[in-house]
Amino acid sequence: MSGPANPYRPGAGVPPPVLTGRDDVLARFERVLEEVSSGEGQRPWAVTGARGVGKTVLLLELLQRAEDAGWVTARLEAGPPDSLAAALTRALYVPLRRALARGGERGGALSRLLTVFSAVRVTVDSSGRLSLGVDVDAAAAGAQLDDDAGLHRLLHALGLWVRDEGRAALITIDELDAAAPADITALNRALHLLGQDDLPVPVHVVVTGNPTLLAGLARANPYAERLYVLHQLGPLDDAAAAGALTEPATHLGIRWDPAAVDRAVAESWGVPYMVQSIGSFAWQVRAGESISLPDVDAAVGLALAEARGMHLARWDGSTPAQQAVITALAALGGEAPLAAVAERLGRTERSLGRVRADLVARGVIEGREGRFRFTVPGFAAFVVENR
Ligand SMILES: Nc1ncnc2c1ncn2[C@@H]1O[C@H](COP(=O)(O)OP(=O)(O)O)[C@@H](O)[C@H]1O
Ligand SMILES: [Mg+2]
Incomplete structure (x- = not known):
């Protein structure tokens, strides 16, 4: 069927055309944006949920909102081969270069942060400004931070720098369950120490993982259960699933028959991946300007066959x-x-x-x-x- 391009986005970490059903957590994040910026400490967040429930795309939305608010952001995915420190070093490379290009002054919080990146070649040009060597090996730099306290030093130095700039930072770590146990311990300890500062640095960390993530974190460090604010993502409720199906189509002049929406919502069980997948197949098989019940029945069969992953x-x-x-x-x-x-x-x-x-x-x-x-x-x- 030709016509407007298919708006649905089944996949892993692919942002949906309309992110529905997450208003509560997004409203809480808006408060975090305000409170962290104004110097109030916030416990890190742990976002948990089964595969396909929408953890990664929620992180992307949080990152976007933080960037819109002028924050420095770093997006990490846990797991081999990088340690968390190496991944963080790599993720901070671009924002740091940008800051240096704008003219970071010597001796300030920025240069303190750079000295934490001890393997990063720091040069001073004739105007006294710092610049990063272009051939920085971020992984090697991170590796030097792999002792227990390295991650804390890095996050703390990052916090002092962004505070100096009148900004804040958001670090997201997707799929934390995949991190090495030593990394998880180091992260817990770093966040624990950051939270104990009298004047907390404006750094907010959001991690994601399986529904059992928090239990795993607590095995590494018993206090971890109280360290994180837990957000358990579940299936979309019926209204949110219906909105995720109909809103993108309406924008493009395609109508869902009410019975078709109801059937698609019921067959998706509210699982966001299934909502996108059924929507996408229904879009493909439809014959005209509207999506009918038979379209959805065909789409459900195709979507189920593809849900193997x-x-x-x-x-x-x-x-x-x-x-x-x-x-x-x-x-x-x-x-x-x-x-x-x-x-x-x-x-x-x-x-x-x-x-x-x-x-x-x-x-x-x-x-x-x-x-x-x-x-x-x-x-x-x-x-x-x-x-
Ligand atoms: N709130 C939502 N509304 C609509 N679609 C969503 C929503 N959350 C996730 N999706 C869709 O579900 C699929 C899985 O999302 P993803 O973030 O990869 O899940 P997870 O990281 O939990 O495995 C993607 O196709 C994404 O577009
Ligand atoms: Mg994911």
Whole structure:
């Protein structure tokens, strides 16, 4: 079907045409922007949720808002090969160069920050301004900060510099679960120390991870549970899912039939990735200026066939004991009382308590009126067909 380009954006970390259903967390972030700028300390944020729920695109929105407010921003993704310090050094390279190009003065907070980047070649030109060598090896610089206190030194020096400039900084760390345990400990400790300053530096850190992230952080440092403000992202409610489907189309002169919207919302289970995927296929298969119920039915089939990545992530991230429960629940159609799952496995309900709790904590299953079901559509069929 030709016409306006498809506005929907199924994928990983691809911003949707309209970000719906996150008004509360965005309103809280607006307060953080004000309070951190005015020198009030703010606990770092931990944004958690299962894959496909919209953590990365929320981070992108926060980064955009911080940039619009004039903040220095750095976007990190945890995980090999870089340590967090190396990733942060790399991410700060561009803002630092920009600051230097504007004429950073010697001796100020900026040069203190630069000395923390000890491997960064700092040269002073004839006007006494600092400049960064163009051949900076950010990874090598970060590696020198890999001792326990390095990350704290870097964040603190960054904070002093942005405060000096009358600004603030936002650091986002996506998929923190992928970081090395030593890195997680160093981050917790750094944030803990920053939070203890009498005059906290204006640096706000937001990390994301699986629903079990906070438990993992607390294993590294018991105080971590109280260190972070937790934002648990869940599925979109019906109105938000409907808005995510209809608003982008309306802008382009394409109408969703009300019955089609209702069906798409129901079949997506509010999972943002599925909302985008169903929207995208419905857009492709539609025959004219509107999207009908049969369009959505076709789109749902196509979207489920393509949800393999999301399904695999849930399966692969599960322990053998969890996979046994998943397999039993899938064989029961994806929704059943725990007693039925236990019976199928020849186990007692009680003995499954721990596994069930872990699966709920990971966002793989959810409890509803004494029954359990998977949190994403199509997972039961995926497991039956592939396992
Ligand atoms: N609030 C939202 N409204 C509409 N679409 C969303 C929303 N959040 C995420 N999406 C879409 O869902 C998909 C997954 O988002 P992503 O941020 O990659 O999830 P995660 O990082 O949690 O795995 C993307 O296609 C994105 O455009
Ligand atoms: Mg992500």
